[in-house]
Amino acid sequence: MNIAKLWMAPGGLHIEPAQASDAETISRLHAQGFYRGWPREDFAAYIAGRDTPVYVACDARRKIAGFAMIRLAADEAELITIAVDKGWRKKGVGIALMRAVFEDLLMTPARKLFLEVAEDNPAALRLYGKLGFKKLSERSGYYSRDNGQPATAIVMARDLG
Numbered sequence: 456m457n458i459a460k461l462w463m464a465p466g467g468l469h470i471e472p473a474q475a476s477d478a479e480t481i482s483r484l485h486a487q488g489f490y491r492g493w494p495r496e497d498f499a500a501y502i503a504g505r506d507t508p509v510y511v512a513c514d515a516r517r518k519i520a521g522f523a524m525i526r527l528a529a530d531e532a533e534l535i536t537i538a539v540d541k542g543w544r545k546k547g548v549g550i551a552l553m554r555a556v557f558e559d560l561l562m563t564p565a566r567k568l569f570l571e572v573a574e575d576n577p578a579a580l581r582l583y584g585k586l587g588f589k590k591l592s593e594r595s596g597y598y599s600r601d602n603g604q605p606a607t608a609i610v611m612a613r614d615l616g
């Protein structure tokens with residue numbers, strides 16, 4: 456029996472694994488959240504990949520409000536990216552996406568979740584701090600801003616389960 460994965464989220468949304476047809480919307484949402492966007496084809500490949508689960512927060516008509524993407528590698532996992540539509544931010548969708556990720560990762564061998572976050576991203580720092588991620592190190596000049604300025608990445612991790 457194939458049991459569908461589904462997690463509840465605020466605002467009448469729910470979270471479920473992304474489908475191939477979501478790649479276009481996810482690429483657009485990602486471009487809204489980050490200076491360097493990734494093409495639809497990249498997301499289509501991630502959605503199809505076994506080691507790169509992608510989750511969407513969407514309404515009953517599957518209108519997507521946010522997404523998160525992970526990479527699995529042996530007993531570790533990495534948060535590759537997460538973004539919430541501007542109209543849906545600060546409503547708990549980011550937290551709900553991350554909690555769905557934690558729960559789903561319990562079904563994998565991953566025991567630690569890593570991520571990188573720009574030091575000048577207060578929304579993401581607040582989100583990860585609330586969820587128990589701890590700073591491991593810094594990577595100076597890891598990001599480059601649209602004005603050409605470098606930005607430092609903070610490497611964080613959290614135990615799973």
Ligand SMILES: CC(C)(COP(=O)(O)OP(=O)(O)OC[C@H]1O[C@@H](n2cnc3c(N)ncnc32)[C@H](O)[C@@H]1OP(=O)(O)O)[C@@H](O)C(=O)NCCC(=O)NCCS
Binds near residue numbers: 536539543551573
């Ligand atoms: C980071 C992001 C995913 C957060 O999503 P979200 O749905 O707005 O997050 P939530 O509503 O679940 O909020 C989580 C916490 O962060 C806080 N927060 C959200 N946006 C914030 C902001 N701009 N400044 C300060 N705190 C913020 C919330 O208030 C909440 O804390 P609280 O419960 O104590 O009030 C969203 O801002 C986004 O898509 N940003 C652009 C892409 C990005 O930067 N991704 C992360 C890359 S590492």
